[in-house]
Amino acid sequence: MKIAVASGKGGAGKTSIAASLVLAKRGVLAMDLDVEEPNLGILLGCAPDERRPVHQPVAYPEPDLCSACGRCAQACAYGAIAWFGSGLPVVNESLCHGCGVCPIVCPTGAMREREKVIGEIRSGFVDGAPFFEGRLEVGSVSTVRLIEATIKTGEALHTDDWIMDAPPGASCPVSAVLRAADAAILVVEPTPFGLSDVASVLEVAADMKKPAGIVANKTGMGDLSLDDLCRRFSVEVLARYPFTRSAAEAGARGVCPYRSEKTWVWKTESLWRAIERRFS
């Protein structure tokens, strides 16, 4: 079962819960898909050392073949190509989406593509189970592409259970993670910010017909009720983790609260049981 751990709001504790789920069950594949700001490795205590670059195509004109017609600049939907009436067109690589259109509109085959690095996939092991981390090159806009490449790398292994740490938000990067998942765990801080943001992700999960469950985190600080949310999306609260200063301080040191708080150990075991009950 591939389980995505998402939240909508950043800082809800997604990565802490994801890391705890990995540490609590041997043999689970861990995948960090928060490629813009990957942190799962810190909490798993694993710095994955094997690195493989990931690329995307970017266009460039082959000078000897270019007939200076300007069709590429006209066809580019992103304004990534400029042509000034004569000579070679100019491609701005940071705007180029690698869509493949300009090579097919070019009448002479001058417009080609080369591979540009967008980030890397780092891999390692946690307790003998594989761990993959997608890490976007700062300045690149190809978040979704890197997420998909990382997922593909894991799929080559066909390991049974996966925990996928998703990015914050509810847009395309999160969709890309949910698409590959069998079920989603939404980590919610029962605050107005937390509730507002998780609803967006629940909408996406519902549209994709992915089963979802809620984990309430940092409870005990004047909580809003999750009942309406659960009713609206037909989901259950599968676990509740209380806020404790000691858990926060452990997290600050880069230690997963699963390793330092007894409550986290039994709550996570209970969460796994709830996941198996609800989603199998």
Place this chain on the structure above:
Amino acid sequence: MSPREIVVVSGKGGTGKTTLTACFAALAEGARVMADADVDAPNLELLLSPRETEQRSFFGMDVANVDASRCTGCGECERFCRFGAIALRDGKAVVDPGFCEGCGGCLLVCPEECISKRKFQRGVLRRGETDFGSMWYARLTPGGENSGMLVALLRREAKREAVERNVPLLLVDGPPGVGCPVISSLTGADFAVLVTEPSRSALSDLRRVITLCTMLSVPFGIVVNRWDLSKEMTNGIRAACDEEGWLFLGAVPFSEKTARAVNEGRIPVKEIGDPLRELWRAILEKGREY
């Protein structure tokens, strides 16, 4: 005259960007315009309570649309699409607008010429009045694309209003991460306030957003929020600022009073107190030297 544009980002989510942006909006003197550029998970409105005056649909890039009646299911479009937006279902090509990036390639490769482009609403842009000035905010349709474009549009409109009404300050609550929407919220900004917290994860994320600010030539300063959760790490961050020549703006302590105020929809200016005032003063004074 262009307003001074201050953008609040963090790298890591949940460090307190929105709370601090709301506090700055409350503390600033003189006219100001606010913008919530976290269009994926907009929360500034929960603290500033804008009274809506304007609402507009945001369309982004047109999406591909297959005329199923003429589609033969040949699969050329699916093979061409680099973004995983087309799939064959029951012998017909179906476009997922959430993944379509509007490149127009499938239109060109379809042998039946049965694909066209259509407008697709990807979000809503709003303007509202708050107790501190007008606010521009938006929401991207969940699961959708083009957040970078919506952020760019939102900043343009907020800036346009500030220029028209001669407002000297534009405060932008930025998104987490370092991707497209963050790049869109930082390009051309006058100053970035980087809100971090004293945790290993936040520090790792901070370095990445600093790299981004440097690439985009945006001067920045660092704030440590909830600093007392780890005095050790806070000192580490101060040391890193000294070593690397990063501007350290100030530190705000953690307090349950603050968290409670925010959860009750109140801007915690009083609850945070002096550290906040000192921080804002540092942003106004030191921020200008860069």
Place this chain on the structure above:
Amino acid sequence: MTKIGIPSLGTDATSAVADRFARAPYFTIADENGAILESFENTAGSEAHGAASKALMTLSQKGVSVLLVPRLGPNALGFAKQAGMGAFCADGMTVGDALAKYAQGSLEKLL
């Protein structure tokens, strides 16, 4: 003759230089003596993507080789460089003032 392109909020010398390049409402073209040759609406401004390249291509087609702008974003900068254009900084002034200061050589060089 050197043709100078200026993003502007209006169509004559008293109009303010726009605070942005690619999505300015108008472009005004003048010669090095400050005489305004033409002024036109910037249709690239409302486009979804790539306003910078489209704006520069239009100006280039009209023979513009110098830009007077408040700033050039990274995309516009790259394209302008490749097009062999020069750029100078003109911010918070009218089109007329910008042209006069350019002629005096008192504008800061951007490109």
